[in-house]
Structures are given as C-alpha cells and as structure tokens.
Amino acid sequence: MTGECLICAKHRGEGPLVGHRVWADEHVIVSHRPVGNDGTTVLGYLFVESRRHAPSLDALTEVEAVAIARAAWRAARGLRAELGPEFVFSAIVGRSVAHFHQHLFARYQNTPEQCSWMDSAAWPGSKRGGLDEVADLSARLALHLG
Numbered sequence: 001m002t003g004e005c006l007i008c009a010k011h012r013g014e015g016p017l018v019g020h021r022v023w024a025d026e027h028v029i030v031s032h033r034p035v036g037n038d039g040t041t042v043l044g045y046l047f048v049e050s051r052r053h054a055p056s057l058d059a060l061t062e063v064e065a066v067a068i069a070r071a072a073w074r075a076a077r078g079l080r081a082e083l084g085p086e087f088v089f090s091a092i093v094g095r096s097v098a099h100f101h102q103h104l105f106a107r108y109q110n111t112p113e114q115c116s117w118m119d120s121a122a123w124p125g126s127k128r129g130g131l132d133e134v135a136d137l138s139a140r141l142a143l144h145l146g
C-alpha cells in the first residue's frame, strides 16, 4: 500500500528492515531478522508477514490468517528441528509498524533466567551469525516451509 510503510518497503527489497527471505507464497512472506551494524544477528529470529498491507491481525482476511498460521506453525517446527531451542516464542504486537508481522524466535538452551522472553538474545551464549550463516539457516528452514 503506502510508500512510508517500512514493511511494504522491505517486501520491495528496500529500507532498513530488509532481511534474508526464507520463504513466501501469495499471502505470506517469511524472513530472517537482518544483520545489525556489527554484521551479525541472532540466528533463528523470523518475521512472518502478510504480503498485503494489513495493519493488524484483525485486518487480515480469513484466507490470509490461515496462510499465516500455517507458515508460522511450519517455521516454528523448522526452528525446533534446526536449532533445538529451549522454546520457540511467537508474538504479535504491532506497535512499531502498522503492517501485520508476527515475531517467531528461538530461545536457546541454557539462556539465563534473567534474560526476559523478549530479549532472549541478550547474552553472550546466544547464537549469532553473519550473512552466510543467516543464508544457510534460511535455506534449511525453507525446507520445513515448502
């Protein structure tokens, strides 16, 4: 829809949110969190997004909601199989960008209790990687989504 939407821009391959695309179909785009200024990111942090600009969960069509639920379920199973995490967390918040997106991310084994669920990567033992590691993991996750 709009020129200012950061997620619509991302889907066009533009802007600060662009990350490695893991999988997509006509309704859903699944991508990995982009690398930061240090050239790395936590591995196993995905975004499941509606291809159409819909501002929130309740604004999705039923067909889109089903497609997103299926993609999130498959991606969660992929994260479980590929990373063996303690948990796979999922969150739909939508306060920062008004384009439907679901966070889906691994909490690694032995993450200290003091790391909150939404900041699971904030400890030295979390698995980080650069573009090559993200591309490799994304390719493996895509097999679970296809």
Ligand SMILES: [Zn+2]
Residues within 6 Å of the ligand: 001, 002, 005, 006, 007, 008, 009, 052, 053, 054, 098, 099
């Ligand atoms: Zn948008």
